Amino acid sequence: MIVKTIFSGFGGQGVLMMGISLANSAMNKGYHVTYLPAYGAEMRGGTANCTVAVGDEEIASPVASEPDYLIVMNLPSLFTFQNKVSAGGSIFINSSIIDARPNRQDVKTFCVPCADMAQELGNNRVANVIMMGAFIKKSNVVSPDIYLKSLEIIMGSRKKTLAEINRKAFAAGFDYIKD
Amino acid sequence: MAKIVFKHPQSLKENIYHYCPGCGHSIVHRLVAEVIDEMGIRGITIGVPPAGCAVLAYNYFDVDMIEAPHGRGPAMASAIKRCLPDRVVFSYQGDGDLAAIGIAESLHAANRGENITVIFINNAVYGMTGGQMAPTTLLSQRTTTSPAGRKKELDGHPVKVSEIFSQLGGTTYIERCSVSSPAGVNKTKKAIRKAFQCQIDGLGFSMVEILSLCPTNWKMSSIDSCKWIDDVLSKEYPPGIYKDNIAEAKKTAEAAP
């Protein structure tokens, strides 16, 4: 099994953090994992994206030419990546700011108004963690426990309140997606 | 009858800039293109863009251009000018390109009095590579390679290119400007025009140093960046004319048989 996911959005939306937190969780679970960010001039103009591959076997290429999952936090990302997603794959959309929907019939779409939900929680910055909750629920790449523990480790010595709000945000996203 | 007061310069291609919003390169590109238009020299101008954020300048300037390796622009421009003395040749360089890796080529082109013009963008960081310390970075300024702020004991002092180059016998006209305000932008345009005229008149090396915004790597808004130039950067690098030997050089040129 190898699962590849692309996270994409504006710089500042915490897109790379989404990838790094998933990669760390997968590592802590004992999986093989690679994380590859877009770099250099690609970043100019304020977009950011990264690719995470998780597997129970050695990962050959860290690039995802046909990702299983795509998480888009802004509209340009949807246009850039939607056609790459493998048939039967899933696209997670930050529907708070993206009105468009994928023009493909062969992928599943999950709309999560994560920016609005973050505002409701009183912290605009946790939209990415809410989206991760939804993503983990559907993808099941790692368990919520491992994810949250890993997230706490990366966040390091920062305030307890942060861990608390992250937990809430994750739960909100996780519960938003119905089975 | 309506009068056109603002239009796209002819010497600027209609491509969309890849520069970050608020970047000073965009302003200076426009100024250089306007001057080229106004002087009617589009067809005889040859430009040398640097390795730096302006590496793609040939996508914007509608004049002949050739890329130089990082820092080597003035060497290339010198040779182009020597082979084609009646063309207008300019080298466009950042502070890393000019004052670090290319200081030898830049200083010696200036010292030889090459009849070229250098447009020097001082934004106090390496923009293209992601905000590392530049020779022009201020003391205690934090960058990705001076995480605790630039320290004179370890990293040396900000390099004052206009001051240094004005000491060289070969230089004719050197001015430092800033594009942090409308007045500064107008002044910069005048200086660029004067520098090109100096070259066209065959009077020797000219350089315009321009204090320029890099909101991305300064991690500031464009407005704050302008303020930072006015309140901080321009204190270390005061704008002004550092050398103007144009009149003298003209006299010498006229006296020559």
Place this chain on the structure above:
Amino acid sequence: MNKVLMSGNNVIAEAGIRAGCRFYAGYPITPQNELTEYMAEHMRNAEGGVFIQSESEVAAINMIAGSSATGVRVMTSSSSPGISLKQEGISSMAACELPGIIVNIMRGGPGLGNIRPAQGDYFQATRGGGHGDYRTIVIAPATCQELADLTMDAFDLADKYRTPVMILADGMMGQMMEPVIFKKPKPRQYPEKFMLRGAGTGKSKFIRGLLLDPIDSEEHNWKLARKYEVITKNEILHEEHRVDDADLVIVAYGTAARIAKGAIKRLRDHGMKVGLFRPITLWPFPELKLRALSAKIKNYLVFEMSTGQMLEDVRLALQGYANIEFHGRPGGAVPTPAELANVVAKIYDKKD
């Protein structure tokens, strides 16, 4: 020791510091900036650590040469265009027998090229690169774990043979994060007699590459050549992957070898018996190992992210004993395992 998730650039820097590197000089260039920035951040916390952002790559290589002469473990890093500028200094370090680590995180070339991953510097790295009769040991890791292990080993090799060692990777390896475990470095063994620390009351020494008398110079060249021969005999590293029953073997290193492994998996799923021969040291090249393999396997495909450079070493190694095909993607293009699998499948069908 815990596993940590780190980018290749950071892994090299951290492994260097752990291995006792206490002097780093470098000049920014993408895609290796994170290495320089990591050194800027962490060298100041290492006891006796010195970090200098040099004014150019030319300065950086000469800085590490100076530091190495005083007996410090040293490293510089850059990417392709900057490595070109370092060549004079690398030649000088080889001549003066100064140990040091040079990291090349390759990008697309020639010229400014681009900042995408590429393998176009193979010739430059393995043929000496600068002027004169010398070689540098060239190590080409393919995972972050190998970057960690082999960077540490590179310091030992550099000391053991008193010669510059190059870590050759590419933008993908530099930017990619993978879990790594840092091993415990071996204690350093480098005799004081090679260090320039002031004569004190003893005899003064000098270090030089200038040998005006051609006979002296010839002897120095032969001495270096004998050293390179010992290295060739003792320091070869390579990996063979699923070659036991293979009808066709892909020869690839670094990122290209990773892609090859992905292709092999697909091909094997379709019943095609394909394996991988992966040189880990590019100089010395595992020539005899590859030749030995050709006793039973007759079909090879060299795959590089270049127009074909290692290809020449494979031809030299196989000496006409086997069929050699080539697939290349130069200039920063990174092919997918699926693409490579298609190429291999076509050749596989034609092979005898």
